[in-house]
Amino acid sequence: MNRHAIWAIYRVEMARTVRTLLQSVVSPVISTSLYFVVFGAAIGSRIDQIDGVSYGAFIVPGLIMLSLLTQSISNASFGIYFPKFVGTIYELLSAPVSYLEIVIAYVGAAATKSTAIGLIILATSSLFVPLHIEHPFWMLAFLILTAVTFSLFGFIIGIWAGTFEQLQLVPLLIVTPLTFLGGSFYSIDMLPGIWRTITLFSPVVYLVSGFRWAFFGKADVSLGLSLGMTLAFLFACVAVIAWIFRTGYRLRT
Amino acid sequence: MQPAIAISGVSKTYASGFNALKSVDLDIKHGEIFALLGPNGAGKTTLISIVCGIVNRSSGTVSVNGNDIDRDYRMARSLIGLVPQELTVESFETVRSALTFSRGLFGKPANPALIEQILKDLSLWDKRDAKIITLSGGMKRRVMIGKALAHEPKILFLDEPSAGVDVELRQDMWAMVRRLRESGVTIILTTHYIEEAEEMADRVGVINRGEIVLVENKEELMRKLGRKQLRLELRHPLDAVPQALAGYGLELSADGGTLTYTYDNQSERPGVASLLRDLVTEGIAFRDLDTLNSSLEEIFVNLVRKAS
Ligand SMILES: Nc1ncnc2c1ncn2[C@@H]1O[C@H](COP(=O)(O)OP(=O)(O)O)[C@@H](O)[C@H]1O
Ligand SMILES: [Mg+2]
Numbered sequence: 097m098n099r100h101a102i103w104a105i106y107r108v109e110m111a112r113t114v115r116t117l118l119q120s121v122v123s124p125v126i127s128t129s130l131y132f133v134v135f136g137a138a139i140g141s142r143i144d145q146i147d148g149v150s151y152g153a154f155i156v157p158g159l160i161m162l163s164l165l166t167q168s169i170s171n172a173s174f175g176i177y178f179p180k181f182v183g184t185i186y187e188l189l190s191a192p193v194s195y196l197e198i199v200i201a202y203v204g205a206a207a208t209k210s211t212a213i214g215l216i217i218l219a220t221s222s223l224f225v226p227l228h229i230e231h232p233f234w235m236l237a238f239l240i241l242t243a244v245t246f247s248l249f250g251f252i253i254g255i256w257a258g259t260f261e262q263l264q265l266v267p268l269l270i271v272t273p274l275t276f277l278g279g280s281f282y283s284i285d286m287l288p289g290i291w292r293t294i295t296l297f298s299p300v301v302y303l304v305s306g307f308r309w310a311f312f313g314k315a316d317v318s319l320g321l322s323l324g325m326t327l328a329f330l331f332a333c334v335a336v337i338a339w340i341f342r343t344g345y346r347l348r349t
Numbered sequence: 350m351q352p353a354i355a356i357s358g359v360s361k362t363y364a365s366g367f368n369a370l371k372s373v374d375l376d377i378k379h380g381e382i383f384a385l386l387g388p389n390g391a392g393k394t395t396l397i398s399i400v401c402g403i404v405n406r407s408s409g410t411v412s413v414n415g416n417d418i419d420r421d422y423r424m425a426r427s428l429i430g431l432v433p434q435e436l437t438v439e440s441f442e443t444v445r446s447a448l449t450f451s452r453g454l455f456g457k458p459a460n461p462a463l464i465e466q467i468l469k470d471l472s473l474w475d476k477r478d479a480k481i482i483t484l485s486g487g488m489k490r491r492v493m494i495g496k497a498l499a500h501e502p503k504i505l506f507l508d509e510p511s512a513g514v515d516v517e518l519r520q521d522m523w524a525m526v527r528r529l530r531e532s533g534v535t536i537i538l539t540t541h542y543i544e545e546a547e548e549m550a551d552r553v554g555v556i557n558r559g560e561i562v563l564v565e566n567k568e569e570l571m572r573k574l575g576r577k578q579l580r581l582e583l584r585h586p587l588d589a590v591p592q593a594l595a596g597y598g599l600e601l602s603a604d605g606g607t608l609t610y611t612y613d614n615q616s617e618r619p620g621v622a623s624l625l626r627d628l629v630t631e632g633i634a635f636r637d638l639d640t641l642n643s644s645l646e647e648i649f650v651n652l653v654r655k656a657s
Contacts, residue, residue, distance in 0.1 A: 098423070098456045100452075100453040100454075100455075100456050100457060100458060100459075101453060101454045101455070101456055103453060104449075104450050104451075104452075104453025104454045105450075105454065107450075107453075108439070108442070108446075108450055111442075111446075112441070115441060179439075182437055182438075182439070182440070183435055183437030184437050184438065184439055186401075186403050186431070186433050186437065187431075187451065187454065187496070188454070189401075189402055189403045190401040190402050190403055190426060190429065190431050191426060191454045191455055191456075192422065192423040192424070192425075192426040192427040192455060192456055193454065193456075194423075344405050348402075348403065348404060348405045349363060349364065349404050349405070
């Protein structure tokens with residue numbers, strides 16, 4: 097294991113986060129606060145409770161997930177796309193590092209950052225609504241698992257993307273709709289029949305549901321299913337990455 | 350001993366269908382400075398990129414110090430430092446952190462003293478905490494050299510090292526290359542400047558259209574380079590070169606009308622003046638004469654033309 101290489105990449109990636117502290121941390125905090133103002137206060141005042149939880153508190157897990165997904169994907173995709181774009185990838189390709197080490201370093205850095213942002217949003221939320229977390233361990237486990245899974249997904253997008261437009265395309269066209277259909281702001285029981293069925297195809301449903309269970313002890317789908325689907329998506333991403341590195345897809349000509 | 354780099358039957362066809370390398374065989378010896386000389390588009394960068402693991406080859410094998418670049422890629426790659434042709438640097442990093450990163454990436458533990466020494470050798474020490482984006486092109490090139498040296502490679506590739514480089518950096522760079530060679534580092538540089546190959550290399554390989562057309566010691570090339578020919582058009586054809594002129598190694602054309610005298614700078618053969626004197630003594634008259642100066646440039650152009 098080339099520990100020095102993993103650490104070198106990880107440090108550079110984290111240094112970029114620190115350099116762009118304002119947009120990487122402050123902006124999710126601001127947008128979360130806005131969600132609370134709009135959804136929690138304006139809409140929430142018309143919705144009493146969902147599953148015995150106040151609407152303001154109910155949306156906290158979904159909001160964290162929303163940021164976690166977008167942050168994981170954008171961090172990881174940018175992290176590997178950027179060296180491709182400016183050409184510094186040559187150094188990575190010529191270095192004595194294994195694929196596993198590259199993935200650990202980039203995905204690890206992206207996941208660290210998005211997990212931190214998730215926790216910051218959690219802290220921000222607690223300023224708006226009283227929060228009690230039923231299963232803190234599982235909450236953290238889902239947080240990290242999701243961060244890692246979607247950082248892997250972002251890594252794939254970063255390797256696939258040939259232009260900055262493409263880099264934005266997947267988050268815009270797929271991830272945002274999936275998140276909104278993923279029960280972030282409502283219980284999927286509240287949807288009409290056909291939509292309910294459609295949302296069950298969104299992996300985000302399972303993430304949010306599991307995460308919400310960790311908070312309130314109640315969920316749309318069972319914990320086992322949540323965990324299983326998340327892990328399945330994780331392994332799918334790992335498989336794609338393994339294939340990418342084996343074939344040199346979009347990395348080596 | 351195994352060669353520093355052994356390239357055998359390496360060819361490359363890009364996805365576009367373009368055949369950039371055609372079964373290249375090449376051995377690089379330990380501790381030498383090897384110049385890969387060829388016109389733009391000859392395949393120099395492609396070959397280097399394959400050895401360094403940046404481009405996949407279509408066929409053939411490459412080993413570095415006996416380590417196969419696929420099977421023993423860690424060992425092979427950790428021996429190599431690469432300064433690529435294009436200026437590509439992480440703009441927002443500082444100079445020192447860029448070198449520290451490269452060293453770590455190649456699996457070496459941090460060594461601030463060594464990084465300091467490299468930065469000083471490259472006249473970058475004053476700029477150590479500057480963001481790379483604020484540096485001039487020449488300075489960025491120095492940073493790239495520093496990055497390549499940060500993990501103390503045993504083999505250094507310099508791809509078109511003097512492209513767009515000012516005189517000062519060129520001199521610094523060559524001084525550094527010589528120092529590295531003295532410390533046992535093998536150096537491979539690519540260039541399309543003949544003077545550069547002449548000035549720096551121990552051996553020169555000429556590549557054209559994806560084929561190695563010549564590999565030779567520089568001295569050998571220099572001999573060819575220094576070679577001159579004097580051609581004499583005779584008034585009256587000769588049947589044979591007269592005995593008295595045997596010491597000159599003259600060549601007589603088939604029709605007996607032209608005498609060619611080949612001599613070079615280092616040669617022991619008597620000079621042109623004495624030949625002309627001896628011709629007069631022998632009563633051989635000539636109508637015209639001209640001299641040919643065969644330079645490396647000419648050899649190169651000939652080779653390249655022949656191959657195409
Ligand atoms: N990614 C690529 N796809 C297709 N053709 C390429 C690619 N890279 C280089 N080539 C072609 O291969 C040939 C050799 O290129 P290169 O190795 O860069 O030459 P050199 O370094 O000797 O100038 C050129 O004709 C170039 O256009
Ligand atoms: Mg080139």
